[in-house]
Amino acid sequence: MWFDSILQYIQENFIYLHPGYTTLNTIVFGIILSLVILLIIRMFRWIEKDPKDLFIPLIPFIFFGASARALVDNGIYPLTYILVTPGIYVLTGLSAIFAVLASVFIEHKTGWNYRYIILAIGAGMCLPNIYHAPHLNPIASLQILGSWALISAPFILLSKKWGLLRDKFNLSVLLAHLLDASTTFIAVDYYGYGEQHVLPNALTQLADTAFVMYPLKIAVILSALYVIDTYVEDRIIRSMLKLAIFILGLAPGLRNFLSLSMGT
16 A cells, blocks of 8 residues: 555656656756766776767767657657656666667777767667657747857857867857757747746746746856866766766757657
């Protein structure tokens, strides 16, 4: 009886079929993510690789998870536990970890660059999602990409002068979150969607526009990058923190972009 009650509580509050994000599950997911990052840092020490080298090879895995979720949003894939939060994150994360470990093993045996192996595995995983994806609506796509380009342009120009953004990894982290902000702004302000996350939703309602996501993202991400570069001396920890922040921006940004573009 008590086991059934606990299982029901978890399903109602942490399995997104559709409880949404609450303060409680946001904190719990944050704690779990922190523990996972610590374990992955240990993995990178063991395989003697820098997480910074993987921010491009892992993009197909991010696209895989984001596109699968977008296909669920638009009724093309079924609404199942493995394809929604947290299942899709577990599936994508485990797939990426397996690909990293397997590719490092293959590199040791053959001399092939492990990054290209990871990229190939991720690209192969994306093929079914690309095959099942409908044509994207050009209007919604251009609205998002146009907003993203306008907001991103000053920072791209600034990166030539500002040391913090001269690092292409740092700039990529910021641009990933600006994409996420752009998708939220267009979806909420022009297509009647709602913000799911607790703090952004509160700020969006307070400002009566999701444009507030831009200054929020810019302030938080630039501050985080500055703190990491200034105070985190360990190279692997520094790179892993940036990689995690990059994924946390690009994954929802791509999911929102694809969901909106498929559904309008």
